Amino acid sequence: MAVASRPVGRRERNKQQKLERITAAARELFAERGVDEVTTQEIADRADIGAGTLFLYAKSKGELLLLVQNSTYADALARGRSAASTITDPLEAVMAILRPVVECNRKQVDNGRTYLREIVFGDPEEPHHRDALALTVETEQAIAEVLRRDERVDGDQAAALAHIVSAIMFVAMAATNNAAEPVDAIVEQIRGQVRVLLRA
Template sequence: MAVAPTPPGRRERNKQAKLDRITAAASELFAEHGVDDVTTQQIADAADIGTGTLFLYARTKGELLLLVQNAHYASALERGRTAAAGTTGALDGLLALLSPVVECNRVQVDNGRTYLREMVFGDPTEPHHAEALSIVAQTERAIADLLSERTRLGGEEAAAMAGVVSAVMFLNLAPSATADASVPEILATMRAQLAAILPG
């Protein structure tokens, strides 16, 4: 007979409720004002907690942004996987897979660029940073799987090319020079760049 899982205790429920309030407050404030123009005090006030409590969940504003954005990026990746399944050919599949990620990054351009910067330069021991890196790894696995299925690349070659494809995307999203570029412009540039490097 299966044993029913133990429901979370009051302490765990309170911690989750605070985390949910922090995430909602940070998400709303970052979306409205941009990460650079929001203070941790404003987030704590909006979440109805003290700043000391806030720092138990995320030590820096960058970590708060990772907390907020990770869920959006994970959802974007799932949408991309679904879209890619409805395509044929490697190039169309890659663009379908990555388009939702690009769109997610451009909802608030400064936040998107800061998110990428935090992923690259943030503290890898922080849990939200580790989760962001996990999403990158999942994205690269999805790219490698698609390349293995639709090109002549073997497993190791597909994995190496997935890193290159991921770098192409990040290099089109992160620089100041592309801050004003629209999603269709970024995707068109990526299409041209990926077409030049994909085998066959």
């Protein structure tokens, strides 16, 4: 006999609604002015909650950025995986996974670069940081799946290559000298390095 799911209580609905308002407010303000120019008080005001309540959902502005960017990253990764599923060439399949991730990271370059910094240096005990780290693991798993299609590449080798590809992508997106580069230039830079890696 199947267990009927319980209806969500009022308290949980209120928490979810507040989280949605916080996410929307942070997304709008970060897109308008960039994460560095926005205060947590402005986000709380736009979400129509107190600053103390805001910190129950995210303990810092960095965590708020992770909250906002994680959903965009997850959507980009899903699109990339879907595109890669029909591509037989390993390099092109890997790039099909990476391109949407680069695009979402470059929508607002400073926010994207700050997001990467938060992933690397943020507090892994914070929930939104854990979610971001999980997305990087999922990205590597998607790349490894593509590389394992080649019967000459075993599971360990595919995982190691995927980790290197992920590092290449992160450095290309985060590098200061790439800050003004458009998406196509970043993608081509990554493609060139991944091509050399896969031929080695």
